[in-house]
Amino acid sequence: MPLTVRFATAKATAAKIWALSAPYFRSEEKLKARGMLAAIIVLNLAAVYMLVLINDWNRLFYDALQNKDQAVFWTQLGRFTYLAFGFIIIAVYRFYLTQLLEMKWRAWMTTHYLKRWLQDQAFYKMELARYAQNNATNTPGSNAASPDNPDQRIQEDLNLFTSYSISLSMGLLNAIVTLVSFVGILWGLSGSFGFTLGGENYSIPGFMVWMAVLYCAVGSVITHYIGRPLIKLNFQQQRLEADFRHHLVRVREYSESIALDRGEAVERQQLDGRFSSVIGNYFRLIKQQKNLTWFTVGFGQAAVVFPFVVAAPRFFSGAIQLGQLIQISSAFGRVQDALSWLVDNYSSLAAWRATADRLTSFEASFQALHQSESARITETGNSLSASDLALALPGGAALLSAVTLNAQAGDAVLVQGPSGSGKSTLFRAFAGIWPFASGQIERPQNAMFIPQRPYFPDGTLRAALTYPQPADSHSDAQLQQALQAALLPHLASQLDVQAPWSLQLSGGEQQRLAIARVLLKKPDWVFADEATSALDEAAEKTLYQRLTAMVNRPRASNSGSSASAGIGPRSTGPRGGLVSIAHRNSTAEFHNRQWVLQKNPETHAAPGNSLYTLQT
Numbered sequence: 001m002p003l004t005v006r007f008a009t010a011k012a013t014a015a016k017i018w019a020l021s022a023p024y025f026r027s028e029e030k031l032k033a034r035g036m037l038a039a040i041i042v043l044n045l046a047a048v049y050m051l052v053l054i055n056d057w058n059r060l061f062y063d064a065l066q067n068k069d070q071a072v073f074w075t076q077l078g079r080f081t082y083l084a085f086g087f088i089i090i091a092v093y094r095f096y097l098t099q100l101l102e103m104k105w106r107a108w109m110t111t112h113y114l115k116r117w118l119q120d121q122a123f124y125k126m127e128l129a130r131y132a133q134n135n136a137t138n139t140p141g142s143n144a145a146s147p148d149n150p151d152q153r154i155q156e157d158l159n160l161f162t163s164y165s166i167s168l169s170m171g172l173l174n175a176i177v178t179l180v181s182f183v184g185i186l187w188g189l190s191g192s193f194g195f196t197l198g199g200e201n202y203s204i205p206g207f208m209v210w211m212a213v214l215y216c217a218v219g220s221v222i223t224h225y226i227g228r229p230l231i232k233l234n235f236q237q238q239r240l241e242a243d244f245r246h247h248l249v250r251v252r253e254y255s256e257s258i259a260l261d262r263g264e265a266v267e268r269q270q271l272d273g274r275f276s277s278v279i280g281n282y283f284r285l286i287k288q289q290k291n292l293t294w295f296t297v298g299f300g301q302a303a304v305v306f307p308f309v310v311a312a313p314r315f316f317s318g319a320i321q322l323g324q325l326i327q328i329s330s331a332f333g334r335v336q337d338a339l340s341w342l343v344d345n346y347s348s349l350a351a352w353r354a355t356a357d358r359l360t361s362f363e364a365s366f367q368a369l370h371q372s373e374s375a376r377i378t379e380t381g382n383s384l385s386a387s388d389l390a391l392a393l394p395g396g397a398a399l400l401s402a403v404t405l406n407a408q409a410g411d412a413v414l415v416q417g418p419s420g421s422g423k424s425t426l427f428r429a430f431a432g433i434w435p436f437a438s439g440q441i442e443r444p445q446n447a448m449f450i451p452q453r454p455y456f457p458d459g460t461l462r463a464a465l466t467y468p469q470p471a472d473s474h475s476d477a478q479l480q481q482a483l484q485a486a487l488l489p490h491l492a493s494q495l496d497v498q499a500p501w502s503l504q505l506s507g508g509e510q511q512r513l514a515i516a517r518v519l520l521k522k523p524d525w526v527f528a529d530e531a532t533s534a535l536d537e538a539a540e541k542t543l544y545q546r547l548t549a550m551v552n553r554p555r556a557s558n559s560g561s562s563a564s565a566g567i568g569p570r571s572t573g574p575r576g577g578l579v580s581i582a583h584r585n586s587t588a589e590f591h592n593r594q595w596v597l598q599k600n601p602e603t604h605a606a607p608g609n610s611l612y613t614l615q616t
Contacts, residue, residue, distance in 0.1 A: 013353065016360045021165060024108050036101045043094040044170055048177045050087045055185060055330045057083060063323030098166055105162040113154050116366055121433045125369055126150060128394050128435055152242035153362045157355050164352035172341060179338035183209055186331040189324060190311070208332055211310055216339030219299045223343045227292045230350035233285040235357055240281055244274040255503065289347060296343055303340070307332035375429055375437035379445040382524060382555075382576060383408045384430070389439035390610075391425050399425060401610040403439075405595065409524075409555070410574035412548065414588060415581045417597030421612050423581045424452065426597075427529045430579070444576060447525035452533070454514035456501040461494050464501045465516060474520060485546055486516035487539055507534035515543050519550065524576030526551055530583070537586050544590040551576040 025033050057080060064072035117123050130148070190208030204210060251258060251267050258267055307329045315325045337344070375389060389403040399422040407413050415423050428434040430441060431449050456464040463471040465479055480492040488509065505513065511534050518526055526547055532540040555575040580587060588594075596615045 013356070017165075017356050020161065020356065020359055020363065023112070024105050027108060029104065029108060033101070033104065036097055036104070040094060040097050040101065040166075040170060041173065043090050043097065044174050045177055047087065047090050047094060048174060048181050050083060050090060051178070051334060052181050052185070054080075054083055054087070055182070055327060055334070058330050059323040059327040061323070062326045063321055066322040098170065102162050102166050105166070106159050109158045109162065110154060113158065113362075117150060117154065122366065122369055123150065124433055125435045126365055129365070129369065148239055149242035149246055150362065152238070152245065153358055156242075157238065157358050157362075160351065160355045161359055164348060164355065168345060168348060168352055171345060175338040175341040178334050182331045182334040182338070186212070186328065186335050189320075189328045189331060208307065208310060208328060209335065211306075212332055212335045212339060215303070215306065216336060216343070219295075219340060220342045222295060223292065223299075223346050226295055227288070227346040227350060229288050230285070230292070230347060231353045233281060233288060234351045235354035236281050237278070237285055238354060238358060240274070240278045244271070244278050247271055247274055292346065296346070299340070299343060303333065303336050306336075369435075375432070375434070375439050375441050377432040378440075378442050380442055382444050383442070384444060384525070384577070384579065385442045386429075387440045389429065389441065390437065391422060391429055391434065392436040393425075394436060398610040400597075400612055400614060403614050405614070405616060407577055407579065407593070409444075409577055410552065411593055412551075412578040412591040413580070413593045413595055414591035415579065415595045415597070416583070417612070418599075421597040421599075423597060424529055426614075427527060427579075427581060430527060444525045446523050446576070447527060448518050448521060448523040450514050450518060450526065450528045450531040452530045454510055456505075456510070456513065458498075458500050458502075460496050460498050461491060461501065462496060465495075465513065465520065467517070469521075478520060482516045482520035483513075485519045486512045487542065488512050488516060508536075508539070511535060512539070512543070515547070519546060522550055524551060525578070526576075527579045529581045531580070532582070532587070533584075537584075540584070540586065544587060548578060548590050551578050 024030075025037070027033070057076060060072065061076040061080070063069075064076060117126075187206040187209050190206055247270060251271070258264065308325070311320070311325055311328045314320050315322070320328070342349070384405070384407040386403060386405040389405070390401045391399040391403075393399055415426065417423055425434060427449070429437045430443060432441070432443075455467075457467055460471060462479060465482065466473050476495060479495055483489065483492045491509075491513075501513070502510065511531055515531060528547070532543060535543070552574045555573055578591070580591060593616075597612045598615060600610055600613050602609050
């Protein structure tokens with residue numbers, strides 16, 4: 001790869017990492033963050049200064065040993081006590097503040113990304129966008145590409161990124177300061193190296209410095225070529241680990257369905273396959289790390305004796321004493337450690353780069369979602385309307401196009417059509433969560449949606465019933481009344497019982513509990529997607545009667561002569577409406593209008609046409 005391309009790549013990587021790192025140090029916690037970072041930098045500088053003092057102590061102490069000077073020996077031993085105690089204090093508080101900054105930084109980034117992931121249904125749209133990215137390139141909104149396993153990126157990658165960022169940056173700073181501090185010492189101690197070539201005498205000042213530079217330069221180049229595959233392997237390992245963990249969670253989430261289908265063997269096969277991929281990539285990773293370790297350990301061991309080999313002739317000739325030889329070895333070791341920073345940290349750098357790449361793509365997905373086009377949703381008045389509405393599937397096919405709809409308060413609309421015709425997709429578009437849509441939708445402000453599969457958080461029944469509002473937002477009497485109205489009287493005494501309600505309740509009970517939420521909160525409009533499909537006809541009829549009565553309750557008005565005369569508010573008509581998706585004919589009696597999805601006969605004649613049309 002040309003040098004200019006390498007430089008451009010390195011510059012782009014640095015810019016991405018800076019874009020990930022900078023927000024925290026500009027946030028509302030910036031003073032505390034910058035203060036801790038400054039303190040860590042000061043402590044690193046102080047630690048290097050202590051190493052300089054200890055290096056000078058080496059010369060005096062070993063010279064005293066060589067000269068058998070007992071007084072100097074004990075003096076320097078006492079001095080070492082103070083130096084060691086000071087170094088210990090610096091090391092302890094440097095470690096403490098570093099860990100504290102890592103924790104604070106991770107906490108802020110986790111909160112930041114959780115907020116963005118859970119805002120505007122991004123978590124849902126990302127999964128759809130990822131599917132679209134894999135299956136189409138021309139779908140509206142498909143540019144909002146989603147990374148794999150966002151949960152892993154928030155939980156694990158943010159932790160690794162903050163940890164590696166601080167440790168590697170402080171390590172690099174420490175290496176630079178150490179190099180600047182000790183290179184002068186080593187230059188002065190190493191003297192000149194003289195040799196004769198072609199009858200001419202030559203002298204190389206600071207010979208030990210040049211030998212350290214040459215030694216580490218060769219080592220860094222070799223390390224880079226041996227360890228370069230680690231970046232890709234680390235990236236792949238994190239993805240495969242997350243895929244394996246995700247499937248384990250799905251088995252737990254769908255445990256009942258899998259158990260009823262006797263699907264254990266299939267799930268075991270899929271889990272074995274995913275885990276085999278984890279192990280296979282990990283084996284390639286450790287093989288590559290083994291190759292790198294062969295070199296780095298050998299490089300480090302050779303560095304122990306290298307300065308003695310180079311400086312030994314001067315010691316045996318009497319040019320330097322034992323203390324100077326030890327001081328040269330110590331200074332050479334510090335310079336060599338500083339110059340070998342890349343060699344010693346290449347594995348960590350590879351893991352850090354892989355983590356940064358994953359977070360960068362995660363960040364890019366938020367930007368893509370923000371820029372993607374979707375249907376414009378406004379909440380005005382007490383009616384539902386759509387104009388020039390177009391819906392597409394994640395794979396790219398046009399589902400509906402140029403649809404115009406309208407429903408007023410008092411309407412009860414039944415949406416019908418064959419399976420797969422887009423009824424639930426239309427439902428999601430009304431809710432504003434379908435990213436592959438365009439056009440204009442106006443919906444009532446006070447509305448609730450009942451999905452096919454209602455969600456209930458683990459915890460108390462009270463929390464499941466009031467979700468997503470706080471558990472204490474309604475009184476016990478209101479909660480019990482809603483359960484009674486939803487035909488769940490046996491649960492009225494279990495409000496504070498904690499259980500996995502999604503697993504404990506039957507399908508019909510889950511649907512009745514979802515309807516109990518609606519009856520509790522009394523919205524003006526209800527959108528129900530197969531909300532009673534698991535109920536018997538008698539229960540379905542009772543619940544539809546209660547939903548219809550709720551949305552048709554009179555809307556109060558304070559305007560008019562009666563209100564001004566002090567008589568009170570008067571009724572002005574139905575408060576809201578109902579939009580249902582259902583296959584049973586028995587639900588038709590609770591609706592006064594129908595929207596029917598039908599196959600578009602012109603689809604085959606013109607591939608660009610939508611798959612279905614909507615008859616109102």
